[in-house]
Amino acid sequence: MSKKNYKLQARDLNAYYGNFHALKGINIGMEEKAVTAFIGPSGCGKSTFLRTFNRMNDFIDGFRTEGDILLDGKDIYDKNIRVDELRKEVGMVFQKPNPFPKSIFENVVYGLKIQGIKNKAVLEETAEKSLRQAALWEEVKDNLNKSALALSGGQQQRLCIARALAISPSVLLMDEPASALDPISSAKIEELIYELKHEYTIVIVTHNMQQAGRVSDYTAFFYIGELVEFSKTRTLFTSPSDTRTQNYITGRFG
Amino acid sequence: MSKKNYKLQARDLNAYYGNFHALKGINIGMEEKAVTAFIGPSGCGKSTFLRTFNRMNDFIDGFRTEGDILLDGKDIYDKNIRVDELRKEVGMVFQKPNPFPKSIFENVVYGLKIQGIKNKAVLEETAEKSLRQAALWEEVKDNLNKSALALSGGQQQRLCIARALAISPSVLLMDEPASALDPISSAKIEELIYELKHEYTIVIVTHNMQQAGRVSDYTAFFYIGELVEFSKTRTLFTSPSDTRTQNYITGRFG
Amino acid sequence: GDNRNGEGGSDMSGSIQIDGSSTVYPITEAVAEEYRLEAPDVRVTVGVSGTGGGMQKFTRGDIDIADASRAMSPAEDNMARENGISYVQLPVAYDGLTVVVNPENDWVKDITLAELKKIWEPAAQGKIKKWNQIRPEWPDKEIHLYGPGVESGTYDYFTEAVVGKSHSSRGDYTASEDDNVLVQGVSTDPLALGFFGFAYYEENMNKLKPVPVDDQNDSNGKGAILPSQETVKDGSYAPLSRPLFIYVNSKAAQRPEVVDFVNFYLENAPALSEEVGYIPLPAEKYKEQQQKFDAFVKSDEPDSTTAKQE
Amino acid sequence: MRVSEKIIEGLLWLSAVITILITIGIVWVLLSESVSFFREVSIVEFLTDRQWTPLFAVKKFGIMPLVAGTFLTTAIAIAVALPIGLTIAIYLNEYAHARLKQTVKPLLEILATIPTVVYGFFALTVVTPFLQSFIPKLAGFNALSAGMVMGIMIIPMISSLSEDAISAVPKSLREAAYGMGSTRLQTAFGVMVPAASSGIMVSVILAISRAVGETMIVAIAAGQQPRLTLNPLVPIETITTYIVQVSLGDVPHGSLEYKTIFAAGITLFIFTFALNNISFWIKKKYQEKYD
Amino acid sequence: MTNSESNRLKDKAFQVFGIFCTFIGLVVLAIFLFNILKEGLTRIDWDFIMNLPSRRARRTGILTAWAGTLWILVLTAIIAFPLGVGAGIYLEEYARKTRLANFLEINIANLAGVPSIIYGLLGLEIFVRQMHMGGSLLAGACTLSLLILPIIIVTTREAIKAVPRSIRDGSFALGASKWQTIWNQVLPASFGGILTGIILSLSRAVGEAAPLIVIGALAYVPFTPASPLDEFTVLPIQIFNWTSRPQAGFQTNAAAAIIVLLLITFLLNGLAVYLRNRQQKKIKW
Ligand SMILES: Nc1ncnc2c1ncn2[C@@H]1O[C@H](COP(=O)(O)OP(=O)(O)OP(=O)(O)O)[C@@H](O)[C@H]1O
Ligand SMILES: Nc1ncnc2c1ncn2[C@@H]1O[C@H](COP(=O)(O)OP(=O)(O)OP(=O)(O)O)[C@@H](O)[C@H]1O
Numbered sequence A, B: 001m002s003k004k005n006y007k008l009q010a011r012d013l014n015a016y017y018g019n020f021h022a023l024k025g026i027n028i029g030m031e032e033k034a035v036t037a038f039i040g041p042s043g044c045g046k047s048t049f050l051r052t053f054n055r056m057n058d059f060i061d062g063f064r065t066e067g068d069i070l071l072d073g074k075d076i077y078d079k080n081i082r083v084d085e086l087r088k089e090v091g092m093v094f095q096k097p098n099p100f101p102k103s104i105f106e107n108v109v110y111g112l113k114i115q116g117i118k119n120k121a122v123l124e125e126t127a128e129k130s131l132r133q134a135a136l137w138e139e140v141k142d143n144l145n146k147s148a149l150a151l152s153g154g155q156q157q158r159l160c161i162a163r164a165l166a167i168s169p170s171v172l173l174m175d176e177p178a179s180a181l182d183p184i185s186s187a188k189i190e191e192l193i194y195e196l197k198h199e200y201t202i203v204i205v206t207h208n209m210q211q212a213g214r215v216s217d218y219t220a221f222f223y224i225g226e227l228v229e230f231s232k233t234r235t236l237f238t239s240p241s242d243t244r245t246q247n248y249i250t251g252r253f254g
Numbered sequence C: 001g002d003n004r005n006g007e008g009g010s011d012m013s014g015s016i017q018i019d020g021s022s023t024v025y026p027i028t029e030a031v032a033e034e035y036r037l038e039a040p041d042v043r044v045t046v047g048v049s050g051t052g053g054g055m056q057k058f059t060r061g062d063i064d065i066a067d068a069s070r071a072m073s074p075a076e077d078n079m080a081r082e083n084g085i086s087y088v089q090l091p092v093a094y095d096g097l098t099v100v101v102n103p104e105n106d107w108v109k110d111i112t113l114a115e116l117k118k119i120w121e122p123a124a125q126g127k128i129k130k131w132n133q134i135r136p137e138w139p140d141k142e143i144h145l146y147g148p149g150v151e152s153g154t155y156d157y158f159t160e161a162v163v164g165k166s167h168s169s170r171g172d173y174t175a176s177e178d179d180n181v182l183v184q185g186v187s188t189d190p191l192a193l194g195f196f197g198f199a200y201y202e203e204n205m206n207k208l209k210p211v212p213v214d215d216q217n218d219s220n221g222k223g224a225i226l227p228s229q230e231t232v233k234d235g236s237y238a239p240l241s242r243p244l245f246i247y248v249n250s251k252a253a254q255r256p257e258v259v260d261f262v263n264f265y266l267e268n269a270p271a272l273s274e275e276v277g278y279i280p281l282p283a284e285k286y287k288e289q290q291q292k293f294d295a296f297v298k299s300d301e302p303d304s305t306t307a308k309q310e
Numbered sequence D: 001m002r003v004s005e006k007i008i009e010g011l012l013w014l015s016a017v018i019t020i021l022i023t024i025g026i027v028w029v030l031l032s033e034s035v036s037f038f039r040e041v042s043i044v045e046f047l048t049d050r051q052w053t054p055l056f057a058v059k060k061f062g063i064m065p066l067v068a069g070t071f072l073t074t075a076i077a078i079a080v081a082l083p084i085g086l087t088i089a090i091y092l093n094e095y096a097h098a099r100l101k102q103t104v105k106p107l108l109e110i111l112a113t114i115p116t117v118v119y120g121f122f123a124l125t126v127v128t129p130f131l132q133s134f135i136p137k138l139a140g141f142n143a144l145s146a147g148m149v150m151g152i153m154i155i156p157m158i159s160s161l162s163e164d165a166i167s168a169v170p171k172s173l174r175e176a177a178y179g180m181g182s183t184r185l186q187t188a189f190g191v192m193v194p195a196a197s198s199g200i201m202v203s204v205i206l207a208i209s210r211a212v213g214e215t216m217i218v219a220i221a222a223g224q225q226p227r228l229t230l231n232p233l234v235p236i237e238t239i240t241t242y243i244v245q246v247s248l249g250d251v252p253h254g255s256l257e258y259k260t261i262f263a264a265g266i267t268l269f270i271f272t273f274a275l276n277n278i279s280f281w282i283k284k285k286y287q288e289k290y291d
Numbered sequence E: 001m002t003n004s005e006s007n008r009l010k011d012k013a014f015q016v017f018g019i020f021c022t023f024i025g026l027v028v029l030a031i032f033l034f035n036i037l038k039e040g041l042t043r044i045d046w047d048f049i050m051n052l053p054s055r056r057a058r059r060t061g062i063l064t065a066w067a068g069t070l071w072i073l074v075l076t077a078i079i080a081f082p083l084g085v086g087a088g089i090y091l092e093e094y095a096r097k098t099r100l101a102n103f104l105e106i107n108i109a110n111l112a113g114v115p116s117i118i119y120g121l122l123g124l125e126i127f128v129r130q131m132h133m134g135g136s137l138l139a140g141a142c143t144l145s146l147l148i149l150p151i152i153i154v155t156t157r158e159a160i161k162a163v164p165r166s167i168r169d170g171s172f173a174l175g176a177s178k179w180q181t182i183w184n185q186v187l188p189a190s191f192g193g194i195l196t197g198i199i200l201s202l203s204r205a206v207g208e209a210a211p212l213i214v215i216g217a218l219a220y221v222p223f224t225p226a227s228p229l230d231e232f233t234v235l236p237i238q239i240f241n242w243t244s245r246p247q248a249g250f251q252t253n254a255a256a257a258i259i260v261l262l263l264i265t266f267l268l269n270g271l272a273v274y275l276r277n278r279q280q281k282k283i284k285w
């Protein structure tokens, strides 16, 4: 392994759901302020891997890892790591929209409120900023006190993105954040990702290879729990070194 | 309106969620054994419209329609129509995978079982056929008795498709069936749709315009509850008559 | 006294339904248990709905025999008449009401009926609060009163005997339907004074101190008298002993097993009532009851509707 | 098929409507006796008199002391059971291991199955002496220990049913909360409890109903002195205690004294009716729906 | 940082408090069980289980009491289960938001708050008197069924509510009728929750004494019931009766009978917990 200072790194990572070996000996390093995309067929372990970075898998009974996951060189599975601090540092957007059963405003400022921020001006300002970033502001600005559950699926997902942005994490994990969005919102999110990478390290799982191509600097291709190939996005899409990658990106896959 | 014999038809359809006017004066006719795609920005009413065809909106309090929906020329909101019979005729696949908390096999044959079919050979045969059509057979054939909830999201969605196919409906409604699938499975579903349209009338909601272009014969573009444009897919994508359509398909939309 | 040889000596069969007072219940239960050895095919059941509940069932003709810790009220008698039920009332034992204090109480050696009245009469409410208000030589400490619930026959009888009018007493005392609860209260409260059934005192002698009562009437024993089997039976522990009854329905008395059972009851009541903590009537009283019952069975025609009372 | 569907719906409808018949039955039984009670005693006296002595020679028919006693013991019970029960529910859901939860939950449910007679004696012979050791003014019979023990009894109603409600909240909400860096406490109180509020409300309603209707514990340990007070240290009497006392006692049925229990019963009925409507309204207002 | 530290502190504090609360419940339970076991365990032997009642504390037994309790349990379950679950299904799945539905809902919430003694009065009037069942097992079971019906209905509804809408949608979209959807999807998925409600309510019925006393359950029954129309006694009444007897021997008997009563409810609960856990393992949304 190179001695480079990665923002996020996995070393000999194996992960198991009970007896099922979901991730097999993964070694990867992700650079700071870059966008890394995870691609691969359904069930290959993309989500599982993504969720190890903020330890969301901790809740799943029977899930365990071997090997290390490093954030800024520190093992996040270390005993001294505080999971809540880790998650403030590593934000996440999920595959299915999961707004809280609260108002839109309360959803966005939730992360701030739990950090003890009560200043109304600050909350409102952050809410507007995050909602704008998530391309939702125009649609909801007059209805901030409406229940978030009354929004359409796409709107809900954008709200979840706004919510994650509101606590300004340094890493943003996104598990197919756009799969429930229409192309326009989706394009906005892509733009946003493009802007955000100047400040944040972003890891995105996507099924949309065009999307991966557009937004990411690096792409990792997974296949049945293995990291098959990891390189600059352009390289991976133009001259993949593994035939499985080749087959997958050209859609020739079985 | 033309006197053509449409498989599915909406006449002056208005739909409301309480006071919210979700669909505004929709007139559309869908041909038999053709694929019609619904596109449009998030929240424009695609799902709402799709769900009127098998009356899934009946369950939503405060939802009501004005105007007619015709299946084979018969009003499906007629008093004499039996909703369960209608739904056997008009199958549906949802946006979020919703497998039953049963085994994979039980999921697929559910529709048959509730029709009173108990013959094991028939059930098994249909299960295999439907799972093959949904490109899931190879992955699950050894685990048919495993709980469907243990499958990954993509696998779950394909299971739901198989489940809908098992009762051989004549119309198939699909609400972004592929938005949770990887490109490979997605491509298979597209292929499948292509095959199925020789026998079935298919209506598909999608956010993926490439997909719409590839699979559909006709495309309808919705915008804030209105049907803006409906024509042959090729026509709509190459020479849209409405500027809103134009803006949307070129991604220039705000 | 378990002096029978366990063999069933009777070929009677049928069923007898008894319900009513929880105070009388232990005696009836004991009799029923012994009777089973006598006539194993007679199904005797005993309930405890209280005298009021038992009487209601009895006066509707739902049950054959009622256990009662008080005599039937005029209203209940009316009800029986309306429903065409005639009956006989048979006293079966005495219960002695015992006045008790906490064992740590070293000042009360005896108490007079007048003093009890002074404590318990309605006028005492909120006024008699200290021991020295009753007798000046008693200490200047609060007095805490314990007694059975106002709906119970025991309370009814106590107020009648002490205050002179039933259901007439102060209300600010600690009441409980369950005498064990009162035992618990008095035995943990040094300032307590309470009263309840003799059996409860007898079983908890080490936790309670009984108070001899002087009714200031020398015709039935001089001075303060403690309750005991003897003093109750010979009438010297007056007026705080009360009779317990059973009532037998005349229609039921047409059935041989009921007659047999009631005779058995009266025969065995002396021994069994003592065994379960009550005080038997004098022997001749039982004879009287036996004769009364015989007469009742003979005289009473199936279609007779006249109520028979003492 | 359509016919059998109709028949099934009809049967289900019937079983729902039976509950109305039950209510009619209750009201009829209570009303038929209390009407003749109120012919002899004015409702004004019943509601305003500050004394309840129907069984004494000098009869007073003011229901207030019994209502106060009922309210007092119930309030104490809920004050004990709600914080403890809800804390347990949250602890088991957010903090405890699955296996601990699976053991503890049924163990706690045992508390609800112990016959209330036993609780009554426990309150009287264990809790009261224990409390007396640091509250010397505490009477031998009092609302405090009866209420506390009643609270312990209803803990599992709140803990189990609330836990069920919290468990039923979609997993994705919990993930969202943790994903934002919430602590377990913040997840619990910021997201899970509000999301499960309707279920928690139901558990509390059931617990209150149980406390209001509880008879044996208060009959044994709270004393039987109708007294208009909110002092938890002295003996009181609840409506239920009074009803059970009279209906099992030696009072002649059909007498005015006996009819008081129906008047008391209908009061209790109205009381719970009002209570339930309030919580019903709260539940309706704050209920959230998910998919 | 101070803020997040205080958050963490609160979190830890609550954890400690949570352990404490759980512990309190369990400790009280332990004290209970210890007290009862200490007093009653020595009294339990085969004779105690199989003897008929007797006035002598040492010779009496609980045969008729536990037999009556089992009878009552089974009959009550048979009557209340279909009614309660049926009403729960109706209200949750069929009832539109009409006035009747609203009224039913409030009504049931109210019934849940009616004290058991009033159900006793109702049972006495309806079943014992009007329907001439007398003080039989059937009358007792009917009375207790009414008592626990609201609890079963409310918990059934909650359990049904927890089944996601999407499952119903899936079923309806396959042409399932309403009842097929309920029978094949909703009920299996909510069975665990329904079971919990029924256990809680049955365990309440098992410990209930007051309404049965009112309708005329007996204290002395020297035979075991052979049909639902027989007279009966139950353990709580036996216990209630014994605790009010003056002789110390009966207090011991009461403790012993409580042990048996608890054992019955434990067995019941154990079975249900087992079923519920198996269910929860199968279904994870
Ligand atoms: N909680 C779980 N318990 C057991 N197995 C699981 C669990 N979650 C996922 N798996 C299995 O682990 C494998 C990887 O799942 P994962 O969700 O990471 O796939 P994915 O690449 O994100 O797929 P998709 O593109 O469909 O979201 C799959 O085979 C799945 O069946
Ligand atoms: N149950 C409901 N009650 C009230 N309003 C609703 C409901 N469902 C949808 N709506 C509203 O109706 C409009 C159309 O919703 P619909 O779900 O049909 O949009 P859609 O085109 O499918 O969007 P998406 O692409 O995000 O799925 C939206 O504005 C939405 O907020």
Ligand SMILES: [Mg+2]
Binding pocket: A046, A047, A048, A095, A175, B153
């Ligand atoms: Mg995934």
Ligand SMILES: [Mg+2]
Binding pocket: A153, B046, B047, B048, B095, B175
């Ligand atoms: Mg939609």
